[in-house]
Amino acid sequence: MSNNIDLKRGLDIPISGTAVQKTRKVIKPDVVAVKPTDFRGLMPRLLVREGDKVMAGSPVLADKKSPEILFASPVSGTVAEIVRGEKRKLLEVRIKADETQEYVDFGARKVSGLSADEIKDALLKSGLWPAFIQRPYGIIANPEIRPKAIFVSAFSTAPLAACAEYVFKDEMENIQTAVNAIAKLTDGGVHVSLNSENYSGTPFHKLENVTFHVFSGKHPAGNVGVQIHHISPILKGETVWTVSPLMLAAIGKLFNTGKYDLSRLVAVSGPEANDPCYVQGIAGMPMESIADFCKDGKSSVRFISGDVLTGKNVGEQGFLGFHDNQVTLIEEGNHYEMLGWAKPFRTSLFSFSHTYFSWLTPGKKYDMDTNLHGGPRAFVMSDVYGKVLPMDIYPVYLIKACLAGDIDKMEKFGIYEVLEEDLALCEYVCPSKIEIQSILSDGIDLMMKEMA
């Protein structure tokens, strides 16, 4: 581990409810959903109607802009409902699952004999192409281009994230297959980042055909965007792709078995989860199937698909996201607290700043809720953001450029290098309670519109 990149700045949010390494149950979902909202900027075209029969791997949606990108059903069954929101925006395609699962057979194939185009074709047809996220902007990868490189973060530092060693312990063969496959899609190679803490212990260490990088530090050291920033920053005009180990496993399974298989171990975590642990689930599975994790007597629990920093509030009736293997349950903090800001101690709350005394109890975990703990204000404290962002950018200036809609400045301050998840901690620590992720998101949308 000679080239360990040690990131000094960051914060591991001490939230309670880490999932213990056991699998409580296998979920056979009744209904699953394919959600176009899992992908940035996607204009979906419906390929099915209510009542249609689908198999696991049958295309359900296509991308309007590049119709060869397909989105497939994770289960076999019947299209039960097409849910639309405001302005008829397509939100979900709900599929009622059959008792026995049938898979479209894409044919098991040896990756070594396939060309780049054949691999691309297989991924597009099977609905696994959306596994690639393209930076800048974090959109679905454009199949027309060859990216500078492909990056994989083999560990997650996000709060309560699923433990990679546990969830992928049986998937390493598939991941190796996938790595061999996607290595043909780029000239820059596949870059895998490991955590220095268990550098030699993790099974990812044994992967071949990859370039390793080692990182140490607190969250967001495990974010692939932060890693790219330190390995090879994205310049204007360059594109790189990222893919998660979770999706590598699915890609590997496609080539090894010929099946579109999005089943995964999902960490059910969070302060409101009773006995937090893992379940065997699938992308698009309903939150109802894990409702039994909720502690008794709590009426308002927020179901988050993903982690508390970047996940989506999907609600009790919602479904797991395409890229997620974690559900976090936290309490809605819609309560008042008398003179809370003036109380000297407030020991039940965590603060990154030393204005409270939580720094005296470093090992303590906190039952966090969704209360904002204050009102929105203008930027006042300029130096707190840099303390949790191990990147060589000026977050306040970037966010102000986004607010102003100034393309030149956004470019200058590094918008190509960041996604919302990278600045999520800045939002967490912000004493002015500014919606940094949402502002950045608008900024990225504007960039896409103006630079297209």
Added chain:
Amino acid sequence: MRKFIDKIKPSFEKGGKFGFLHSTFDAFESFLYVPNTVTLKGSHVRDSVDLKRIMITVVVALVPCALFGIWNVGYQHNIAFDLGWGFWQMVWYGFLRVLPLYVVAYVVGLAIEFISAQIRGHEVNEGFLVSGMLIPLIVPVDVPLWMLAIAVAFAVIIGKEVFGGTGMNIWNPALLCRAFLFFSYPSKMSGDTIWTGGVTRYLTDGTAFQSGNGLADAFSGATPLVHAGAGGVQGLADAGTSFMDLFIGTIPGAVGETSVIAILIGAVILIWTGVASWKIMLSSVIGALAIGGLCNAIGGTPAMEMPAYYHLVLGGFAFGTVFMATDPVTSAQTETGKWIYGFLVGALTVTVRLFNPGYVEGMMLAILLMNTFAPLIDHYVIEASLGRRAKKVKVA
């Protein structure tokens, strides 16, 4: 209490009977209770710190200065009139003199804050909690209250609200208030008699707080800064002021700025909580020592020969460095910029002190000037950083 608020809340909401007072109601409600708002977008959990907490931390850090200032007002009065008072008499006198300053600062300042928030329909910002705490500590105790009221109004309206409120202002409002006083009422605000409580009244009416005693024979009222400016260390010694007096703060001066010990307590609180930047404080001290040391080497006048570290305990330097220069809104925002900004604050202060015979207190002007240039410093720091990065990428 909560029930009462919930009961009257609807009438303050849009369309309610008092809908136009929405901001005011909101300010009081959020003052009493942390609101029940939950996160809608982005991160689902948030840190428990908010601006109210940060502001209250600064206020707490200012308490030692305020308490010492209250005592010192009585102490100086006692010396000036040769009253032979005990500790509690001094505190009581100081309290009676300082309290009106606070009342005026807060009432005027908060009223303007509330009105402007009301006009804009914003939430009331808590920034003035700190400004209102600072202002009485940096004015002479004998300042007429009507002047203070006008100065506060000027500082809040022109210094802050026209720019859009806390977070948008260019100059530190509290310092702007003091600058306004000094330049608008020079006849009242300068001279040697303004700094000791009760002396102004004695000179005009012939009566002080306690009648019967005239001014003590030895009374001069001049601040040590004046002595030092005129005679260097010897000047201080002639006036009977030692380094320790300056350090402890038993000297005439603005209410809260005299005691370096009290200021250091505040500095420790601010640095430890991370509210104020230690970089600015340290570099400001370095800047003052550098220019002071340079002048020592050149020599010439007694003031220039005064050891550089005297500048750190004289006048408003310590107070300004710890509480004013570090204002996160008006100081430089980049980390490198903070070093430059702080250094220049310290350096300019000493420069003004030593080379401007008419105006001895350089701290206020140095900070206001650097406030003006802080965005420029940041601009060049960022340009340099981006340039470096571009070069690095090109090489790689």
